[in-house]
Amino acid sequence: MGIIGNPRKRVVVVGCGFGGASLARRLARRLDPLVEVVAFDTGPDLYNYTVLPRTLVESVPQRRVTTPLADLFSGLPIRLRIERVEGVDADSATLHTRHARLQYDYLVLATGSRAIPLQRDDASDVLYPKSARHLNRLREHISRSAAAAAEQRARDGTGAANRFAIVGGGLTGIEFAVAVREALDAALARRHASHRRPLVEIFEQGSRLLPASPERFSLHLQARLEAAGIGVRLNTQVHRVQEQSLVLDRQAIAADTVLCCIGTNPNLRFDIRGLGDTLAGIRVNRCLQSTVNERVLAIGDSADLAYRTGHFSTKFASQAIRQGKLVAENIGRLLSGTEMRPYHCDKLPVGVMLGTRIGSFEFGGWYYTGRLAGSLKRYLEMHW
């Protein structure tokens, strides 16, 4: 649908995280003046989740954690609107915010995901790594725990054995366990109280860490974590947190700090009409177009790539960025009447930080662990 007197097509991007920002930039670079790009986000910054674990142990420049979208879009013809999109009506090709209603020719939904919550009672506290506020509280827990260990040692020569429970042994759980261990050890060393360390343990319901990766890689990661002083409890499902204890199948274990890393669901908490059932995400075809409405496309963590057959997760920044770039190219193809290209949902290399400098990369059953892998992961986190 053209806008009267304006032959340009309006492409609206909802969500300017890794996927949406890459898409908006490529659209503006390649397709201006054919398209008018309008990009919405609830906040003014791109939040770089991939560096969050490291912010516990080192000072990462703020612009690497939150990059202003105005800088990312600087010099590009993108109309950035810092407003929450409250509803989409795919049948009439409109969306609305609190203050305005807007028509689109193409809509790309890139609203990311939200943490799956762990059940808990009112007396218990659970932290989530995606929230800056919760990460600040995690830092407080770490320094309080080190202070308590030092005081205890001064009193009776022992140390306080607080437990930091990381629930979930995926990429996020592993990286946070490593970072918490390092941050605690550094805080204890500063207080000369390192002889009895607080416990850091991962609780994973599956039979191994990173269950979607090859088994030998999982075993390798487990050995590295255990050598670093991180407990790994496999086949252990945490049902809920009650009175600050983890309720497992047959026992309850007290945990001073609980960090929940059990996965995410698509973030589609707005009124969506005309796109069918969206619980598992916006269902898309191979070209990342909604299976119900061809003017709507979806990328990143909010898309449901039900067509694919691989058993690996696609909830990675690297996948969201690739999808954003492909969809920008495909919108160009739609406008020129050529055939769109499918998204080849390949498994991409998986990188895990295992310390401030050491990292590990796995691809196609092979893995490498060392400083080079650490430097590569750090580089990729910063230059996306």
Ligand SMILES: Cc1cc2nc3c(=O)[nH]c(=O)nc-3n(C[C@H](O)[C@H](O)[C@H](O)COP(=O)(O)OP(=O)(O)OC[C@H]3O[C@@H](n4cnc5c(N)ncnc54)[C@H](O)[C@@H]3O)c2cc1C
């Ligand atoms: C702690 C942590 C560590 C991670 N580490 C890695 C890693 O090392 N490597 C890796 O590849 N991936 C990693 N990931 C996963 C990666 O961050 C996500 O897969 C990626 O961010 C998904 O990109 P996206 O564009 O789909 O969503 P996001 O980057 O989450 O962006 C979604 C955007 O949509 C906006 N939005 C939501 N709702 C609305 C609305 N109604 N209106 C307007 N805007 C809206 C949000 O504000 C947000 O800016 C990590 C994730 C976490 C939480």
